[in-house]
Amino acid sequence: MQVPDHLFVPMPKQAGNAEAIVRPRQTFWQAAWHNLTKNKLAMLGLIIIVLLALLATFGPYLTDQSYTKQDLLHANEKPSSVHWFGTDELGRDVYARILYGARISLFIGLMAALIDFVIGIIYGGISGYFGGRVDNVMMRIVDILYGIPYLLVVILLMVVMGPGLLTIIVALSATGWIGMARMVRGQVLQLKSSEYVLASRTLGARPAHIIRRHLLPNALGVIIVQVTFSVPSAIFAEAFLSFLGLGIQPPRASWGVMANDGLPTILSGHWWRLFYPAFFISLTMLAFNMLGDGLQNTFNPKQRR
Amino acid sequence: MNQPKNDTKAGQPLLEVKDLHVTFTTFGGEVKAVRGVDLTLRAGETLAIVGESGCGKSVTARSLMRLLPERTARITSGSIKLKGRELTGLSEKQLRQLRGSEISMIFQDAMTALNPTITIGEQIIEGILRHQKVSRTEARRQAVEMLELVGISHPQTRLKQYLHEFSGGMRQRIMIAIALVCKPSVLIADEPTTALDVTIQAQILELFQMLQERTGVSIIIITHDLGVVAKIADRVNVMYAGRVVESGPVGEVFHRPQHPYTLGLLASMPRLDSDRTIPLRPIPGTPPDLFAPPPGCAFAARCSRAMAVCGTYPPERTEPSPGHTVTCWLQDPRAQAVRPESQPVGTAGRPAI
């Protein structure tokens, strides 16, 4: 290889610092959000959830049909331009009922998750933060409760309290908070003993600072994931209760009740009676699961379900 | 490390690597991890490969056994010859015959490199049964013998135990036993002592030396610890950014380092006999981005004695003394005139930035 002689001189000094940090600084939540937006499935799930929420909120304005109006002359009609998703055996518009059912189903799911979240965080947080004997006693109680098969308890409560929107939420959260409390407590315990909390404490940080800066942001990721997964399981549980006749009572309708009502009609060919509610239940489940998986990857990629 | 070894016991080339290129396909593009590596391992010797993290030393070692992830890694060119037999073209099945029986490998952390749910006896025996036509009883006997050899007492009972029942040093011994049980001619040790306490490190290194004397196995040891190199290696290859920049007998390379990078490595290592008032000198900067390696010498950007030529032309290999090769433009006679920092080659001193 011919190398020109004139190059054998000291390399000219280059401008700029080679060790400059090129990437802009991101906060924890910015990084998490950035990571999440790159996950297409999770974003799709989020979009579906937002659409469903809009549907549930403004749904009744999207149709001129009433969800309670019976019209026996047009019972069990196929989907048409008038009745987009067909009608049921009492001639009620399935589309209107789906929209209304979205409210009920999502409300149940969100409320149950919210109550789980609040009770779970308080209970688990106290147990984990104070530790020692408090933790021992509180976790003993939770361990015992955890052994109880939760759907059986829900059924029992429903039988006792009678079917209804409020009772479903109460019954679901009466059992749902236990898992959340266990998880929050585990997170808090783990974080409390982590070295960066120790470092912060060594530097003289106050407990309030530690909770705000370290425990909360780090535990919250995992908790959000848990909440995301508990919404669809509440909706699923409601569908299950509807099947046992313990769901929402007419004329109100949740997707679970509608799917259950639609079950026998599938043999008679009225497929839309089952298809639409089942489709929306599945869609919601799918959306929350996709979002939850995405959040899981964002916040704690090591722990998979 | 003040007792240089010479390569008198080295024999015929056992393993020869010529111009090896390995490329990884990632989402970000192609990473040229190994860019033209030449290695020679002679029978019965210990060859060390040193370099910073990410310099391609582990990738080189894994490509010798073709253990790289099949989907992403590709040997794009070059040749690997074991006892004169070309390995790059072999089928997966032929390679499996070779792995464990001709070339073996041990890894950094025995805790993760051994299966936690299978008894260690079974993990040794399965290798024997794979490569030798022997009965289970015979394989067991060999396993016991091997465990004894690597210094594990009560091998009969130890065979039935699981990984977590052993200490860190013991785990490393077991991994060595697994690797050597089929009497391979080449043993590749990828950072075998990095995860261990210093006292255990010394024991394991001594074990290597003892096993080499007993079995005559040739060892390639990958490390970033120059102390390890000084203790057990006959020859050393210094790698930087996917290339071998300097290679030669350990004593020669340590006492008369030629490449500025080797100098930097030696200068950044603390020594008991060094003057404590002189601060350690780290090498400034970070290794280049191997997505787009620089056209010239990869070290040029971090080199205090870089010349204009280093940025544009890749340096050629020169042999300042027999068996000692260097790939650096400073070896070019025309570079002799360029001494900007008035630092003689061969001292560990480097100008501060």
Added chain:
Amino acid sequence: MLITLWLIVTITFFLMHSVPGSPFDRDGKEANATVIQNMMEHYGLDKPVAVQYLMYLKSLVTLDLGPSIAHYPDSVNSMIDRGFPVSLSLGMIALVFAIICGIALGTVAALRQNGLLDSFAMIFAVIGITVPNFVVATMLIKYVAVEWKLLPVATWGTWKHMILPALALSTGPLAIIARLTRANMVEVLTQDYIETARAKGLAPATIVFKHALRNAVLPVVTLLGALIANILTGSFVIEKIFAIPGMGKYFVDGINNRDYAVIMGTTVFYSALLIIMMFLVDIAYGLIDPRIKLHKKGA
């Protein structure tokens, strides 16, 4: 374990007794006051709640779960005698099927990571998780049984009757197992000991079955308790849809008839069953994972 069981019994008992009115209040039926009085005496319902509670506990100790009120003189014990074998075989078939197919599916998906087969398997798993099992059951009846007439529509009897309900019952757990197995397998395959196994020259099949599968499936065992609970509650639905005379059917009938004695009895039975199952799963895990065994020995 016993504390949990006692707690369940107590909760169940007091919940059932907090329901206003007596079990003999029937809508639209005017029962004779003296008849009701006699019935109340017969079942001890006229005594104070505390006494009834002790009576109930006493009968439980002798494994007597009490009478049925709606189906007198049938007792909960005899319902279990009749229904449980049916439910057990259905549940076991579903569980075994879910475990075998779930693990196989998850493993194949992990080995063909991001390939066509992986996508297919994971779409199937997502469907299994997101579609309620009563929908799956109805679909199976409509297509396999009614349209194609391949298998009987409902009821219980020959092995042919078992296929559809077992299939419907197993989809959820199968999907969960498949997902978990895949995730674990993908992770296990990147572990160093897999590379060690390759460095020994072992064949891929040996590596997958001997070294990877065992470690990938271990976490599935911990999930088994939850899956059994899932199958159990699922069986209420499936048995009702397929008109299978199992425990689930009695339980659901009990709910519909507001037959508190039956609800109470079956709940206690189910709870005991689940708690014992969880306990067995814990023991099994200790036997399978050598690391746990040492931990317990040391503790």
